[in-house]
Amino acid sequence: MKTVPTSARRSARNSRPGSMNRILGxxxxxxxxxxLFLTTVLVLHPGTTLNWRTAGLIALLCGFFFLGATLATARLLTPLRRGRLARDLGLPREVPPLSATAILWVICVGSGANVLASLLALQTGPSSLTDILTLEDLAQSTNSLAIARYSQGEGASTLVVILLGLGYTAALVAPFLGNTLSIRRSLLILLPALTALAYSVVTSARLGFxxxxxxxxxGYLARIILTTGETPRVRLRTVVISVVLASVLALTFVGIGVLRTGSVNTQAFSVVVDKQAAYTVGTVGAFSSWFDQYGTGQGRELGFGTATVAGVEFLTGQDRDATRAxxxxxxIDNRGRTSNVYTAFRGLLIDFGIVGTVALMGILGxxxxxxxxxxxxxxxxxxxxLGYAYASVxxxxxxxxxxxxxxLAVAFLAPSALxxxxRRASTGKLSMR
Incomplete structure (x- = not known):
């Protein structure tokens, strides 16, 4: 097959250190x-239990993340590496090529794993693939799987968990397929996410999507930084596209919620729309209520990662299930609605306490x-x-x-795949740009 070089040269003008100060830096x-998240909470969820104490803690954590990132990117404390040296001296900067064949393999394997996970999920319910050809049949099947998961405690099998992990890895690697986005390439990049949507529709488990x-x-943001050497700008076009995509995502979640009720009708739609705001932004209210009970955290046993990082319980010897919510x-609000989703901060406080979490945010920054x-x-x-870090944010x-x-495995698998x-590109295999 013909090799298309991905090696590209960017002048120092395209790699300005000032891009560190951009919104996505x-x-x-x-x-x-x-x-933005807290503003959305106040707009869409005006009766939220969020209070000033919780907002102050979040602001403090954000401040220390900022300080840590500022220290990491400080010019005097940053050694001149190959890429940075080229940028600072105005020399050409070479972008390493990536094998398109290898990335396509990752996309195909991950997308196929998502489809297989969807089929296996169907096998655990009363319906088969031929039984969900209409919306009503799909809704009944989704409803039965949701009941089994929440009421009977039937979680995904180990095989399904592994398959979804491969799908997640493909989702992060896919944007590195190339720089020029044709319709075909865009669909390939989105394929892992679209097949993850299929699993969410079948099972009503929206988290995977x-x-x-x-x-x-x-991965998309990291790929831009890799190929251009700078943080992408947030332009008006970017904001408009983001709003449109957020609206489509909200409608998708509402549709999945309607399927979970077991019946597709206008009454179910109105009920789900009312609950959707609580599901989406109610996490802050839940965390605020929990944080009020947490107090100062003095006298509590720290988990040291048990609640936040999978597998650490084998090192600490603590019961991981005791940290789950x-x-x-x-x-979450003055209407008495409740949620068991508490943002990422709950686990961090359980593991490291208030002081430890503040310090940890500086390290993460x-x-x-x-x-x-x-x-x-x-x-x-x-x-x-970096793509994994952006996703974590x-x-x-x-x-x-x-x-x-x-x-968690994606943090190891995706960099390894890249x-x-x-390496395959450097040996003359097919690469794309």
Missing amino acids: PRWVFPVYWA IVALALTLG YGEFAV FVFGRLHMRTAGGSPVAAGL LLSGWMAPTTFTNI RIAQ
Whole structure:
């Protein structure tokens, strides 16, 4: 097959250090995300239980993330690496090629794994593939699976969890397929997320689709930084597209919620729409109610990662189930509605306390800044980790992705896949730009 080189040269003008200060740069992305998230909560959920104490804590955590990222990207404290040296001296900057064949394999395997997970999920219910050809049949099947999952405690099998993990990995790697976006290439990039949507529709478990979308967006941002050496700008066109996509996403979630009720009708639609706002932004109210009960945290045993990182319980010897919030519901508004989703901050406070969490946010900001600089310097491995970090920021309003084993595995699998794609490209395999 013909080899298409991906090696591209960018002048110093396209790699300005000032791009670190952009909204999507390492210093501002987390504070801006949470400012927007809290604003959305106040607009869509005016009766929220969010109070000033919780808002102050979130602001403090965002501030320390900013300080950590600022320290990581400080010019005097940053050694001149190959990519940065070229940028600072005005020399051409070479972008490492990635094998399109290797990335296509990852996309196909991950998307196929999502489809297989959907079929296996159907096998656990009373319906088969031929029994869900109409909306009503699909709604009844989805409803039965939801009842089994929530009422009877039947979670996904180990095989399904592994398959979804492969799908998540493909979602993060897919945006690295190339720089020029044709319709065909765009569909290939979105294929892992679209097949994750199929699993969410079948099972009504919307988390998988949210995770796949966040990883795809994180990978897209990291790919731009890798190929251009700078943080992408947020333009008016970007804002308009984001609003449209958010609206489509909200309608998709409402549709999945309607299927979960077991019947497709206008009454179910109105009920689901009312609950959707609580499901989407009620996490902050739940965290605020929980944080009020948490107090100062003095006298509590710390989990040291048990609640936040899957597998750490084997090192700490603590009971991970005791840190889970599946059966722990908190009031989220003045209407008495409840939720068991508490943002990523609940687990961090359980693991490290208030002081430890504040310090940890500074460390995470520092790591984020370093990954950004390594990615801008031309490292595909750092780009994979940076994409995961961006996705973690996007998901922090609902959870810490490292809580789940198959999502945590993406932080290892995706950079490894990109490293393999780089090696295959360097040996003359097909690459794309």
